[in-house]
Amino acid sequence: MFCIGIYSSLKKTGELNLYSSLQEEKLNIKPGSNGTNSVKLGKCHLILAQKKIKNKQMKSLFNYIKEVIYAFVSLAKGLLLTLRYFITIKKVNITEEYPNNRTTTISVKERFYGEVVLPHNENNEHKCTACTLCQMACPNNSIQIISKQIETEDGKKKRVLDKWVYHLDSCTFCYQCIDACPQDAIEMKNSFELSVYDRTKLIYQLNRPGSKLKEKPTVKEQQS
């Protein structure tokens, strides 16, 4: 069975064909002016080829053994990895035992897309200029920007944000609004406990009452 295995592997790689083709070559040798030499040359070739085939047989046996050893080595690698996990499970475990640890050890990755928020600073100021680009970017119509006209101290008329309405019930957390915002006014938060019993409660107004646009520093202020 062992020999058959080697034979078939030899046949597959086409190394046996080499032998027969060389024999054919030998028949085709024509005696020319230095005919004897060429016949000798042919014999020489044949002996060399036979040696080569023996080498190749050895090589394929060697490859077979190498394959078996390599297989065991690579299997052992996998086994050691899982054994390491098995032994150090306390350290490497990635399961969150969620309802039990929701107030203690739970960790949600920063990059998790939970809900859209409009951050306010300590003076109750946000950065939204009510340009409605986010509203246009949203594929689900989850954003409604309601703006109003106000009159500034120096008598100019200006459009400012009145209500930033966010329909969480139809948001797919696609991040397109945040990409679209030229002011970087909105962000994704990693909160995830968002379910409520009544879907009308999923409509939020993101700007806080009484909040206003954060004034950009003028060029003079920036220089000072």
Next chain:
Amino acid sequence: MISMIEFTDITAWIHSLLLSVLTPTWTYIVELALSGVTALVVLLVCVIIMVYMERKVAGFMQLRWGPNRVGPYGIFQVIADVIKLLLKESFSPNRADKVMFNIAPALALCVSLMALAPISWAPGLTMWDTNIGILFITAISSMGVIGILMAGWSSNNKYSLIGAMRSGAQIVSYELSAGLSIITAVALAGTLSTNGIIQSQADGWWILKGQIPAIIAFLIYVIASTAECNRAPFDLAEAESELTAGYHTEYAGMQFGIFYLNEYINMAIVSIIASTLFLGGWMPFHLPFDYPVVQTFNHIMDFIPTWMWFFGKMFLIIFFMMWFRWTFPRLRIDQLLKLEWKYLLPISIVNLLFAAVIIVLHWHL
């Protein structure tokens, strides 16, 4: 001392107790029933531990906790599952071969339980102490495929049939290299009786004394027996991603439960045989040297009771099989047959020759 009470004392006591109240014939019958029931109960307890162990091992190896809801650390999970399976309806599909369909799980279970008979559990504790124990086991273990083929055929479902056929091809192939590695151990021990094989390892297990051929034979036996039990990475008969559940697709309730139980009983039997052949069964760990230090060591090892050695080795090999299952991906059917016919079988034949040379030249310890 409690550890001085041997199992033979207990059996002798039961025997005399029964003789005092019953006629010898009835004593014999009652003893037969009693030994069968005891073996079954021990095995079922082992299976419950194994199912729980499998889930925990699987969980830990996949960076999870495993069952942890039913009872402390989830230890009652198996019981909850059994209750669930018992409460479910067992029905057979419309155009199935009803008789065969209902017999198949029971037959598969019977065949695997038959292999229990010649197993040596402890010194002097064998149900059927015969001189051809290992031969009997090899004969029985290749019959395990009958139940699977019947289940697959009678289900009238192409997935079941493909699963059963694969299982047939697999068991027939892997039987060979498993048999050859068993022969290696038998040749080393020079006997076919399970008790005899264990006794021959009194001064060291074959895996140590038999040198390289014994180690290779042990590895091949573990691989081949994993395949014979239809366990991953050789679970082509089930192959849930290709064949839903293979040969037991159509089974529900406790009939499915019996197939599930059967898988674990097979695993237990296979690991008991592997430990009997290569790791000395219930024999404590002894070193085959004659120095005083070694003799003290051997003597200390004798203090650990034999049942601990027996179950310790059994669960060690079971752990190996679970470890394989949760590490390796499943093979394709052609890769599976290639592995057997192009690698395992040639290697085990050469290994057997190698072992024969070592035995003839008395190179083994």
